[in-house]
Amino acid sequence: MPVGIKTPSNQIKLTNLALVRMKKGKKRFEVACYKNKIQDWKNKIETDIDNVIQLEGVFINVNKGEKASKADLEKAWPGMKNKEIVEDILEHGEYQVGEKERSAELERIKNEVINIVASKLVEPKSKRVYTTGLIEKSLDQLSQQTSVQQQGDKANGASAEDGDDKEKALPKWRGVVATKDAKSQANHAIKCLMAHQPIPVTRIQMRLRIVCPTAVTKQAVKSTGKPAEKGKKGKAAADEEQQALKSVKDTILSYIEKVETDETEGAEWEAVGLVEPGSYKSLNEFIETHTKGRGRVEVLDQSVGVDV
Template sequence: MPINQPSNQIKLTNVAVVRLRKGKKRFELACYKNKVLEYRAGTETDLDEVLQISQVFTNVSKGSLASKSDLTGSFGASTPLNDIILEILTKGELQVGEKERSANLSQLHNEVISIIASKCVDPNTGRVYPTTMIDKALTEARAKELWSGVKDGKSAKALALEGIRALVKAQIVPIARARMRVRVVIGKAGKDKVKEYVEKVVEEEMNGGDWVAECDVEPGRFKELVELVKKESKGKGRVEVLETAVVHEGENDT
């Protein structure tokens, strides 16, 4: 299917631009912002709902369409227009205005701080830190590179994990991941091995031939614990998550 691009200009308003540089050329699509995000998340599959117009531009704001020679030179003469559009849509960068970018960054910043505060504690007391203290500690840790992840489209959760690593490394304040609380069910013979993987056994009892215990485990060892129980019990035991983050009562999160 040959590439067939009109050479005239098309004026559009209220558009979200997806931009991709291919070689030395810049190509853009005129889209609906929310639909771009939904398409990339897999919840929208209809391109007609994503694109304001099924054409490739060199500059959407000026209404300048990409020429056939630009497209063939960058994507190849045999590449269908639809495939070019899909490449730009999936690999291109979604452009936003300065005010919107600032608002998005502020929202992401607050979300990252909240995640870190909910997942970390002072290892000496088991209490969570206020979000204001986490924010200040990140600033003192000079974790500016953390926010560069926004350009890479990293999620708040991914950025929070990077932030936790930065805080642990900088040692501005004593900090550790809050422990997970799990229920372990395994045969009596596997009890001692499980205890080597958990930080604390909160409650335990024998139920028939099984050892049933509520335990606190460091998040980084959770998968190892699951594999151990599976192996030692030959698939008959189980590990259930009761709480993803155990903290002491009386903490403030302001």
């Protein structure tokens, strides 16, 4: 080795390294992780912390091998064990990801969003499910429309405020992002597709069987109808009074989008029909409350649709 050149003995050289950093007070703490594992940990795919951490312990500077002192850790995380501190840093700390990893993560979330959306929507008339490719194409179309509209609003300046209020009230799809979970983005994507209808879509429905004693079905109850009907405005007071009381049977039928069978046999009434998933909980609660446990709801098919 040439004279005058020294290699620090405490310098750590690691490969496939991702540093997760967290600032507490005036100090910054670091944890050394495997680059290909930290995202799996964040997404709850990897649950064994030993597969995520490259070096045990918490550092002030990983590259220089400077570990955080017990006093510093106790001050920043009073009463917490070392493993709990590492988990806290992994959960809430910041880390830098390479372009390749960032693109792979975005693609993973995008595929998950599209799969969720495709599993919850069908063509209204045929009840056929759409392919993931067609769902992706429709969302891309909505994203482009949003981008064009934003550019137009900027170009028009203040005059954009005079646009159609109804159009502005519709949800906007701007594409998948890596900073939000797939489920919440999928729910927003469904709202956008339902609102804009780039392709004809409706939510996939559940097929239910409802059984109630006939004596109960004839009882009058105050009904607010399906959740979607709550808060409707513009009805005349007389109409509201007339519809304030309904029979148990009529109220149950108001939850059903399509009644397939409606039969009374002996002392029991039975109906089979299609119900929006969002109405299932309210319907079940209504039947439990007003039949005092004598009525029941059976799920015959969790998702009604025909595979293409």
